Structure formats: structure tokens, C-alpha cells
Amino acid sequence: MNRAARPKKHFGQHFLHDADIIQRIVAAVAAQPGDALVEIGPGEGVLTLPLLRAAGALTAIELDRDLLEPLRARAATAGSLHLVNADVLKVDLGELATRQPLRIVGNLPYYISSPILFHCLEYAAHIRDMHFMLQQEVVERMAAAPGGKDYGRLSVMLQLACMVEPLLHVPARAFRPPPKVESAVVRLTPLSRAVLPQVAPEALRQVVRMAFGQRRKTLGNTLRGVLNADDIRACGIDPQQRAERLAPADFVRLAQRFSATRATPAP
Incomplete structure (x- = not known):
């Protein structure tokens, strides 16, 4: 029997456990056989396993090596799981997009969410879409319109590169341990080359x-x-x-x- 992992504060770990929220995220991603799925921070695999079953294969990037073997064991019969033990900020996402654009999913640690977003933007040409769970206020900043206090650098840079769609609110109680903030799931769809701004x-x-x-x-x-x-x-x-x-x-x-x-x- 697999024992639940103990969340590590220095990794900013909060493990999602709410079955309804998990199902809604999986439904929003709507993975299909053959999709080039990449998950950032799979944790205990609550999203990994259903996504892996739907697509048949998945690459998971996890910094905490203590989570790797339990996740590998859970996924043994679900599909082909490729585990990468690394800091995602040091991973060349373009190298993972060998056959088709990536579909990236992740429950991002709050303390490093913006750097991860900007890192992914560098590889937008290799990405079909991204579904991220983030701090609610970060999602509000990502989707903010000009004129308000939430509108800023993150809003501008993301909206010039992607379509930003907030999808659902995630209460703190959906996690173990509950964070001190509310969360939300957002979909980012990189804009086609034809409509990207022509600017250095x-x-x-x-x-x-x-x-x-x-x-x-x-x-x-x-x-x-x-x-x-x-x-x-x-x-x-x-x-x-x-x-x-x-x-x-x-x-x-x-x-x-x-x-x-x-x-x-x-x-």
C-alpha cells in the first residue's frame, strides 16, 4: 500500500486531493491518445495517472527525487511514464517536442510560478497549450485588462503570446496541507505565428x-x-x-x- 508523501515546505509542496477538482482539471485538459503531455511537478500523481491513461504516454518533470519511485510504481500499469528529475527552469522543453507540440500541465509552486511561466513562454513555438494551477491572484494578474491594479508586466507578456482563459477556482481545502491562499486553474494557448506581434x-x-x-x-x-x-x-x-x-x-x-x-x- 502506498503511503501519502509528506509535503516539503522548501519545495512549496501542497498536494491536491479533492476528487471533484481533479476530475474537472482532467476534463479541461481532455488528453487524447498520442498527445505529447508534459507535467510539471506531478507530486503524488493524482493528475498524472488519469492523464497517462488517456494519452498512453507522459513526461513528468519532478525536482523532489523522493517522489519518483512511488510515482513510477503507481504508474506501472497506466502507460509509458518518462520521469525527469530536474528543476524545470533548467529543462530544454524544445527537446521534448520531438514529434508534435507539447501539452503542458502543472500544479506550480507559488514561490516560483512566474519564473516557470516565463520559462515556458520561451518555448511557446513548441507548445500547443498549457493548463496550470496557480495562486488565484496570479491568475487574476495574468488575465487582467488595462486600468486595474492587477494589470502589469505578467499580464502584458502573457497576453501578447497566448490566449489566457481562467477555468476554475480551487479552494485551499482541496490541498494537503491547505495553503494560506486560494488557487485557480488557467489555460494558456500560444498564439499562432501569423498573429504574434512583430517585435524583437x-x-x-x-x-x-x-x-x-x-x-x-x-x-x-x-x-x-x-x-x-x-x-x-x-x-x-x-x-x-x-x-x-x-x-x-x-x-x-x-x-x-x-x-x-x-x-x-x-x-
């Missing part, structure tokens, strides 16, 4: 990071050094605006202008 990724990252670096200041102040007031006006944007008032497409124009000014030699 590093320029976009720098402009968005600087614009939101000091939220209370105007763009004319936060972007000083990369774009002057005339450059900002040339993008159809008032330099007296704050970053939280701009739509994601506005940041694309600013980043394009930034790239153009860097490419133009000074007279």
Missing part, C-alpha cells in the same frame, strides 16, 4: 519591464533613457500616461520604436 523579444521585455518598474510614474519618466517624449508620442501614446493604462498592443509599438532608434545611428 528582448526589446519588448525591456520596455515592459521598465514601464512597470515604477508604476506610479509616467511613461515619460520610466522609459527615459530608451525612449524620449517625442518617441512615445510618435507611437500615438501620451508620455504622461502610466503603464497600467496601456493595452498590450501599445507596448508592441513602443518596443518597435525602441528597436528602430537603436538601429538608427546618431547624426
Whole structure:
């Protein structure tokens, strides 16, 4: 008989156990035979096993080596499970997409969820979709519209790369041990190459990071050094605006202008 694993605080582990929530997540993923499934942080395998049975094969990336053998034993008759004992931030996800785009699933540790999201974005061209369980407030930031306090760097960068769909709320009692925050499940679907913004990724990252670096200041102040007031006006944007008032497409124009000014030699 498999004994329940003891959650480790230093890994930020909270194991999902609510059967209804598990079923709803599995239904949302709707895995099919042959899907290239990758699970980040499988834990005790409550999502791993039903997904593995549906798809026939699954790659699970787990940092805690103590969870590997119990998970391998549970999955022995469910399908072909490939376990990777590694920090997901050091995994080349592109190497896992050998035949078709990846379908990524994960109950992400709260303390490192944003870095994992940005890491996955680097491989968006290799990904079909992502279903993540995250802190509720993070999901709200991911899907936030311009103008509110939740809208920020994460909102802009994700919405320019993916369709963001919050799917369901997950109460703290659904986990062992219960976290001090509520959770939610979100679906991210990378945009097709045809509709992705035509902008240098590093320029976009720098402009968005600087614009939101000091939220209370105007763009004319936060972007000083990369774009002057005339450059900002040339993008159809008032330099007296704050970053939280701009739509994601506005940041694309600013980043394009930034790239153009860097490419133009000074007279």
C-alpha cells in the first residue's frame, strides 16, 4: 500500500486531493491518445495517472527525487511514464517536442510560478497549450485588462503570446496541507505565428519591464533613457500616461520604436 508523501515546505509542496477538482482539471485538459503531455511537478500523481491513461504516454518533470519511485510504481500499469528529475527552469522543453507540440500541465509552486511561466513562454513555438494551477491572484494578474491594479508586466507578456482563459477556482481545502491562499486553474494557448506581434523579444521585455518598474510614474519618466517624449508620442501614446493604462498592443509599438532608434545611428 502506498503511503501519502509528506509535503516539503522548501519545495512549496501542497498536494491536491479533492476528487471533484481533479476530475474537472482532467476534463479541461481532455488528453487524447498520442498527445505529447508534459507535467510539471506531478507530486503524488493524482493528475498524472488519469492523464497517462488517456494519452498512453507522459513526461513528468519532478525536482523532489523522493517522489519518483512511488510515482513510477503507481504508474506501472497506466502507460509509458518518462520521469525527469530536474528543476524545470533548467529543462530544454524544445527537446521534448520531438514529434508534435507539447501539452503542458502543472500544479506550480507559488514561490516560483512566474519564473516557470516565463520559462515556458520561451518555448511557446513548441507548445500547443498549457493548463496550470496557480495562486488565484496570479491568475487574476495574468488575465487582467488595462486600468486595474492587477494589470502589469505578467499580464502584458502573457497576453501578447497566448490566449489566457481562467477555468476554475480551487479552494485551499482541496490541498494537503491547505495553503494560506486560494488557487485557480488557467489555460494558456500560444498564439499562432501569423498573429504574434512583430517585435524583437528582448526589446519588448525591456520596455515592459521598465514601464512597470515604477508604476506610479509616467511613461515619460520610466522609459527615459530608451525612449524620449517625442518617441512615445510618435507611437500615438501620451508620455504622461502610466503603464497600467496601456493595452498590450501599445507596448508592441513602443518596443518597435525602441528597436528602430537603436538601429538608427546618431547624426
